[in-house]
Amino acid sequence: MEELAIQSAMFEIGLWDTYQTGRGANASVGIAMVIAVWVAARFSSVAMEKGVNLVGKIILTAFAASVALGGIGLVETVDAVWVGHADALAGLDVANGDIDLSAGSQLYIDLNSESNVLRKTMGYVFYVAGFLIATVQLWFDTTK
Numbered sequence: 001m002e003e004l005a006i007q008s009a010m011f012e013i014g015l016w017d018t019y020q021t022g023r024g025a026n027a028s029v030g031i032a033m034v035i036a037v038w039v040a041a042r043f044s045s046v047a048m049e050k051g052v053n054l055v056g057k058i059i060l061t062a063f064a065a066s067v068a069l070g071g072i073g074l075v076e077t078v079d080a081v082w083v084g085h086a087d088a089l090a091g092l093d094v095a096n097g098d099i100d101l102s103a104g105s106q107l108y109i110d111l112n113s114e115s116n117v118l119r120k121t122m123g124y125v126f127y128v129a130g131f132l133i134a135t136v137q138l139w140f141d142t143t144k
Contacts, residue, residue, distance in 0.1 A: 008099045011092055016105075019085045026078050033071045037130035040064040044134045057138045064134035068127045075123030079115050086112040 044060050052060070086109045093101045093109070100106070136142065 004096075005099050008092070008096045008101075012089070012101060012105055015085065015088050015092065019081070022081050022085075026074070026081060029074055030078075033067070033074055033127075036067045037071065037127070037134075040067045040134040041130065044138050048137055052138070060138055061135050064131050067134075068131035071127035071130070072124060075120055075127070078123075079120055082112045082119075083115055 040060070040063055043063065047056055047060055089101060089105045090109050090113065093106075101109075
C-alpha cells in the first residue's frame with residue numbers, strides 16, 4: 001500500500017510539473033498579446049497623426065482584429081489548460097481508489113473542473129476593448 005501511495009504522489013507531482021510548464025508558455029504568449037494590443041493601438045494613433053488613407057485604415061483594422069482574435073484564442077487555450085488539468089487530477093484520484101490526492105489538488109479540482117465564465121469574460125473584454133481602442137480612432141472623429 002505504501003508503494004502505491006508513493007507512486008500516486010509521483011504521478012500527482014508529474015501532473016503539477018506539466019501544468020506549470022504549460023502556465024509558463026501561456027504567460028509568455030499572454031505578455032506578447034498584451035504588447036500586441038499596445039502596438040495595434042500605437043500604430044493606429046501614429047497613423048492618424050500622419051493622416052493615414054483608407055487602405056492604411058483597413059490594414060490597421062485587420063491587424064487589430066488579428067490581435068483581438070489571437071487574444072481570444074489565448075483565453076480559450078488557458079481555460080482549456082485549467083479545466084484539462086483539473087480533469088487529469090480527477091482521473092488520477094479515481095484511479096487511485098482509496099489513496100487520496102493532496103488537499104491542494106482536491107481544491108484545484110473543485111474550483112476548476114468547469115470552465116470559468118468570469119475568467120473568460122474578462123479576457124474577452126480586454127481584447128475587445130483593445131480592438132476598439134485601436135480602431136475607433138481610425139474610423140470616427142475623436143477630437144470633439
